[in-house]
Amino acid sequence: MPSRRLRAVEKSPASLLVPFYFFLLGLLILFSLILLVQGVTGTGRSDSFTNMLFIMTGLTGLVSTFYMIRRYQVGVQKMLRERKMVVLTVEECSKCNYKAVRPFREGDYVYGYGEECPRCPKGSGDTAVENRMVITAIYLEGGRQEERY
């Protein structure tokens, strides 16, 4: 069964989780910098191996922190990109070939009737259908669904 801790993490509000995550990353950067400075200056130690160990640990800490920040950035960008996806409806007038593109509305379907043609004069017959454009395509704006896994 999924652990209680994981469930709590999933359910906790993002507003608290994100600052906490960045607070931890900040601490990690701070400790890494301290280790790096101590390793470079070699304060109070003549052992070069220890200095090297401090430098390596500091660098590893900094690299991994920046990698985690970059991953977070990519995740947010991906999320925003997905949310921006808009489905569009293309309408065409069969008389004057006027073409219009607008956001999809519930009830739209390909080869169904759309809005009235703004160019054609209103006829005397069945106005409910006569002047209305035909929906010729419905597609996703941006057009790409590819993702990295």
Place this chain on the structure above:
Amino acid sequence: MQTLLFPGQGNTDIGYIINILYMAMFLVLVFWGEKIQTMIRLRDIEYALERLRLMRDESVKFTKEKLKKYGKEEINRFLDNYLEFVTIPPVDMDPAGVVWKLDHIVKTAEDRVRSEIRQIIPDLDENQVLNIMNLFEASYALNYYYKVVRHYYILSKKTSSYILIIQLQAILPQVMMEAEAYLGALQAFSSGQPIGDGAGALVAARLMRGGEIFDIERDNVYTVKNIQGRRVFFMKAKGPGGAVGTPGDALMKLSEKESFKMIFMVDAGLKLEGEKTGSIAEGVGAIIGGIGTEKYKIEEVATKKAIPLYGMIIKMSLKEAITPMTRDVLNGVEEAHQLLLKRIVEKSSEGDTVMVIGVGNTMGIAQ
């Protein structure tokens, strides 16, 4: 104490500590290495499982929210029951006639769901019923993924089977990809937007425009047109509801009266990674997915009457197949439309009767 592992460090305090740490790590990895790896892998699976649960819950919540407008509480109960609905496949020890049995069982299951939805919300038209069924199927698929992964996760944890854990972890990216595709499909299913799988149906719909439409068999429509002296039958599932129709049954019925010179089929097909979405692949054979019963019927007709079967696939990923149709797929539809007209003229002669079947889910596509 003289250091053995790292000579040259001298007898410094830090040298002792590092050597003790390395020795401890060595012993831990020798005795508990596999256990640690198992724990790490199980945590990965646990995380994926939790995401699957959230996706399942999100899909059920979304479906219930969408059905709220009908003001029928029973539909929520029906959805909860539907998630555990089982369709038992027929026995295949004696394979003769198993296709017809499977066809019967699948149609019975579909009829039952359709009639129950209609019974609960009598005001729905046929298209709305089909769209609701598609929504239910997305939730069903997500629930199924969650339950199967949970089963193997618990089983591998109980048995501490390292092999089982590795296998489960290996298939997880594919499972998650499919689950995310189903989650992404909810919006399209709920508002009746054309999906990528409808590419074949859209090609047929474009070619059917202006012709007289006839219903045939369950959820199919067809029209007959003259293309450069050829009598061409165009067939697709009846839209704009989310139907896939029964093109096999319809072809069997039409071939009783008509003698087709050739059959063309157009369908959406899963691309391999690296292939371009919307690209066209031509070939021969019954180009149709699903459980295989419709494919069997089409092959039966074609084989018995020696009718050549030609086809075209419009390539796309699984996610593109079940989410709103992309611009690339739409370009593929346009290309397939032109290519199909060209092939009909090339392969047949004047006076021939040709059948064109646009296969796929016709959600959001009328005729």
